[in-house]
Amino acid sequence: MRAKAYQLVEWQKPPELREVDVRDPGPGEVLLRVGGCGACHTDLTIMGIPPGFMPYKLPFTLGHETAGWVEAVGAGVTGLERGQAMLAYGPWGCGRCKPCRQGSENHCERVVELGYHGGGMGRDGGMAHYAIVPSSRLLVPLGSLDPRDWAPLADAALTPYHTIKRMQPQLVPGTAAVIIGVGGLGQMAVQLLRELTPARVIAVDMSAEKLSRAKELGADNAVRADDKAQEHIRELTQGQGAELVMDLVGSDATLKLAASVARARGLIALIGLGGGVLPFHFFGVPTECQVVAPFWGTLPEMLEVVELAQAGRLRMTVERFPLEQVADVYRRMHEGTLKGRAIITPHG
Incomplete structure (x- = not known):
């Protein structure tokens, strides 16, 4: 299957909306049909960093606030159903070091070795029709919350x-x-x-x-x-x-x-x-x-944030945009003309 993704192809050059292959999820992985992906100022920073500043390899798809519906699961993944609404935890650690075992993958000790911080930061993120999440442990059920509105819970909240x-x-x-x-x-x-x-x-x-x-x-x-x-x-x-x-x-x-x-x-x-x-x-x-200088939060804290939203105690001010307008969204972000959190909705 072919689909579109907004990718950083060359350092300090504008990202490109490209056609990419959508692969089947491997063992332990989950394929999400992206409902919403929040646009963040961090993305602008990533676009401007010089070669070698981060251990990231190009190209990769931008977007680290990702929510969507389970499309397919890899071998060994249980407890997830196709169509289930999920929020992806942003930091993707090794899962084995002490901070990761404590739910603090934002403080993973093997980041340099891994070569990424998470989806949209060294690995393919959510500015695409589909996104692979490397482990089901990194997904939190949204319940009745719409992924097209609540993706920013993963970072902005x-x-x-x-x-x-x-x-x-x-x-x-x-x-x-x-x-x-x-x-x-x-x-x-x-x-x-x-x-x-x-x-x-x-x-x-x-x-x-x-x-x-x-x-x-x-x-x-x-x-x-x-x-x-x-x-x-x-x-x-x-x-x-x-x-x-x-x-x-x-x-x-x-x-x-x-x-x-x-x-x-x-x-x-x-x-x-x-x-x-x-x-x-x-x-x-x-x-x-x-x-x-805080860097995201822990996975247990994201569970708590989602529970606050599910209880109706948070309101999200969002503006929805199709994937084809993602470059314009980042331009408006740079200009400061967005009213709230811009969310790219690849499937409408």
């Missing part, structure tokens, strides 16, 4: 969830969390903070429309990202700053703002890949404030 879970014991009544950038990822972060913690949720963005949406989703305060943002956030936190600052943009300007509004013994989470740099010195961040 999982990554902020992982960060928030880490800080949950500190986010008690009277504390605050700041989210810089309330696009697709930020909108999920707002809801997850609202669901998991009693902290004051402060959304920061340049777009009045996105700030309004953040308020609808549960943000307590909306702050425009201008030269008054630091002062405004300090006022909202009684001059103390926020226990958690999640930078979903990652530019020099947003990192500077994050450091200026974090609280002593707090945490700055750099999630956005805007290419910014945070200079580190003794007076560069508040006393004993941690700076971390």
